[in-house]
Amino acid sequence: MTFAPKAVLLLAVLGLAACNNPDKYGAGNGVVDPGGMYGDNGISQGSINDPNSPAYFNQAIGDKILFQVDQSTINPEARTILSGQAQWLVNHPQYAAIIEGHADEQGTREYNLALGARRASAVQEFLISQGVAGNRLRTVSYGKERPLAVCSTEDCYAQNRRAVTVISLGAGS
Amino acid sequence: MITASFGQIFAAAQADVMRRDAETGYKGPRPERGMASMMRIALAALAALMIGPAMAQAQQGPLRIEITDGVIEPLPYALPTFVAETGDAGQMANDITRVIAADLSGTGLFREIPESAHIQRFGAFDMPVSYPDWQAINAQALIVGGVSMQGGKVVVKFRLFDIYSGQQLGDGQQLAASPASWRRLAHKVADVIYSRVTGESGYFDSRVVFVSETGPKDARQKRLAVADYDGANIQYLTDSSTIVLAPRFSPDGGRVLYTTFETGFPRIKMLDTRNVAATLLPEIPGTMTFAPRFSPDGGSIVYSMEQGGNTDLWTMGVSGGSPSRLTNSPAIETAPSYSPDGSRIVFESDRSGTQQLYIMSAGGGEPTRISFGEGRYGTPVWSPRGDLIAFTKQHAGRFHIGVMRTDGSEERLLTASFLDEGPTWSPNGRVIMFTRESPGAAGGAQLFSVDISGRNLKKVDGVGAASDPAWSPLLP
Numbered sequence A: 001m002t003f004a005p006k007a008v009l010l011l012a013v014l015g016l017a018a019c020n021n022p023d024k025y026g027a028g029n030g031v032v033d034p035g036g037m038y039g040d041n042g043i044s045q046g047s048i049n050d051p052n053s054p055a056y057f058n059q060a061i062g063d064k065i066l067f068q069v070d071q072s073t074i075n076p077e078a079r080t081i082l083s084g085q086a087q088w089l090v091n092h093p094q095y096a097a098i099i100e101g102h103a104d105e106q107g108t109r110e111y112n113l114a115l116g117a118r119r120a121s122a123v124q125e126f127l128i129s130q131g132v133a134g135n136r137l138r139t140v141s142y143g144k145e146r147p148l149a150v151c152s153t154e155d156c157y158a159q160n161r162r163a164v165t166v167i168s169l170g171a172g173s
Numbered sequence B: 001m002i003t004a005s006f007g008q009i010f011a012a013a014q015a016d017v018m019r020r021d022a023e024t025g026y027k028g029p030r031p032e033r034g035m036a037s038m039m040r041i042a043l044a045a046l047a048a049l050m051i052g053p054a055m056a057q058a059q060q061g062p063l064r065i066e067i068t069d070g071v072i073e074p075l076p077y078a079l080p081t082f083v084a085e086t087g088d089a090g091q092m093a094n095d096i097t098r099v100i101a102a103d104l105s106g107t108g109l110f111r112e113i114p115e116s117a118h119i120q121r122f123g124a125f126d127m128p129v130s131y132p133d134w135q136a137i138n139a140q141a142l143i144v145g146g147v148s149m150q151g152g153k154v155v156v157k158f159r160l161f162d163i164y165s166g167q168q169l170g171d172g173q174q175l176a177a178s179p180a181s182w183r184r185l186a187h188k189v190a191d192v193i194y195s196r197v198t199g200e201s202g203y204f205d206s207r208v209v210f211v212s213e214t215g216p217k218d219a220r221q222k223r224l225a226v227a228d229y230d231g232a233n234i235q236y237l238t239d240s241s242t243i244v245l246a247p248r249f250s251p252d253g254g255r256v257l258y259t260t261f262e263t264g265f266p267r268i269k270m271l272d273t274r275n276v277a278a279t280l281l282p283e284i285p286g287t288m289t290f291a292p293r294f295s296p297d298g299g300s301i302v303y304s305m306e307q308g309g310n311t312d313l314w315t316m317g318v319s320g321g322s323p324s325r326l327t328n329s330p331a332i333e334t335a336p337s338y339s340p341d342g343s344r345i346v347f348e349s350d351r352s353g354t355q356q357l358y359i360m361s362a363g364g365g366e367p368t369r370i371s372f373g374e375g376r377y378g379t380p381v382w383s384p385r386g387d388l389i390a391f392t393k394q395h396a397g398r399f400h401i402g403v404m405r406t407d408g409s410e411e412r413l414l415t416a417s418f419l420d421e422g423p424t425w426s427p428n429g430r431v432i433m434f435t436r437e438s439p440g441a442a443g444g445a446q447l448f449s450v451d452i453s454g455r456n457l458k459k460v461d462g463v464g465a466a467s468d469p470a471w472s473p474l475l476p
Helices: A004-018 A054-062 A076-091 A109-129 A154-160 B002-016 B034-060 B090-106 B131-135 B179-198
Strands: A064-066 A095-102 A137-143 A162-169 B018-021 B075-078 B110-112 B141-150 B153-162 B173-177 B207-214 B221-228 B244-249 B255-260 B267-272 B277-280 B288-294 B300-307 B310-317 B320-325 B333-338 B344-349 B356-361 B364-369 B376-382 B388-395 B398-405 B420-425 B431-437 B445-451 B466-471
Touching: A054 A076, A054 A162, A064 A076, A076 A095, A076 A109, A095 A109, A109 A137, A109 A162, A109 B244, A109 B288, A109 B300, A109 B310, A109 B333, A109 B376, B090 B110, B090 B141, B090 B153, B090 B179, B141 B179, B153 B179, B173 B179, B207 B244, B207 B445, B221 B244, B221 B255, B244 B288, B255 B288, B288 B333, B300 B333, B310 B333, B344 B376, B356 B376, B376 B420, B388 B420, B398 B420, B398 B431, B420 B466, B431 B466
Parallel strands: A095 A137, B075 B110, B075 B141, B244 B466, B267 B288, B333 B376
Antiparallel strands: A064 A162, A095 A162, B018 B173, B141 B153, B153 B173, B207 B221, B207 B466, B244 B255, B255 B267, B267 B277, B288 B300, B300 B310, B310 B320, B333 B344, B344 B356, B356 B364, B376 B388, B388 B398, B420 B431, B431 B445, B445 B466
């Protein structure tokens, strides 16, 4: 619970910053927008109350799923979120998505890059299995370079072991 | 611009430092002398210490830190401030002397006897040594030097004396460089002294490429930087507009491989240290490439390529050519490192379920697992001597830097902390530098070094927040 206000604040700040970045895949946004976590890639977020809006995708459906330590298995809770993501993407073919894989800091740097890639790929495969065209999806790993929560306890680690689906305009549609 | 001057300085320094044996000094045969052989025995004792605790650990099950220190008494040496032989060399003589002292004492193998305790004072470089004066203050080594400015160059000459045998150890030497390279002159003098006393090559005239870090933990800004091994002369090679990771020097120090997110995805880039120009290496579209390392001949690289979520090791020539696959498993294979002769590669894989270390032929083929202790093992790096492999170990919520033989035996942990990772070897294989990160929201990364005996753990000053160090070879 203690993280909620901070997350909202972050969202507001990063939302502003990310508006400057028109790149489809958020190229080079590693500094302005930490890991592109909330990167809107220049697209209008719209309202969370509008089921056709990216804001709805990000917040109502959920753009993020979490993983167990050193795992890339998609658990039942994540499955529900990803099914919602897939359905939204199928219904909104004008959007593409890049899936970011992340790891917590309890691992070596290059292994965590590979682990993040595994997680992003697991999400990609699931979305494809739910009918999303593969050419609309790309993956990237940030390893442990862009934590969402910065404490060094399991509370934070659990939030950082994540895959985030960032939608953008147009690719492959 | 800071980065623009780097190449010039680096290249100039390489061409600039000339060494020649001085006409002065002892020219006769050089048998093993008291001081040198004593230090060799001391180093042998260190090696023996490494074996002892590792065997004990194997019997006890879980590995514990058993860092033995205080066993070796550092060798006391006297280093009178070098004589300024021209009127304008006073400051330079003082500065060079202090850098030599910092190099020697910084190893933990030498202890300086302060100048205030010296009895004999050198008014001239050629003054005869009064051995009883140095024996009286228990000096075992004496270094006498002179500095002059000649035709725009700094010229340093020095002699090393073995006090107990009452003779000069090795020839006197003279070195010259441009004033901008004065620290390199000092490092070269210290390398010669270290080498004569220990019988091993030195490591002071070397550089470290690393990632300089600024900003909060969730928006860290990273840029490539290079500094002398002691943290001096820091220079930046990239700006902080994108994440950069894990640089490595080429065997000749002229190029640096690293991973950059500048395209939005991890890609390998090669930078020429002479002109600071960098180029992305070719990749197969839709993949991520990272963890690049040069082969010992500098002609090819080994790296990780991720395809469809799976990461394997590949190799390709540095000047193009199609990549060829070295591993083919559904596990993560990364963090490769060549043996010094280029015949084998050590790497990490989680094919057993957790990260462990494996060795395979440089051309690929069936690997042999070498790590069998508890916990996870990653980031293996082959020592320049070829005898040891340094690694990061994770066990019971702690991180360690350790070393083991290439067959996995005689494992020894050198450090323990919240997060230590990414060892790199000094050019002589005696010291390991690594990243130590502190925990929490305000946590940050710093560079540390430690002897392979586990002694002399210390922070590398002067580089600020930094990670992913990679040591250069000894400079020419």
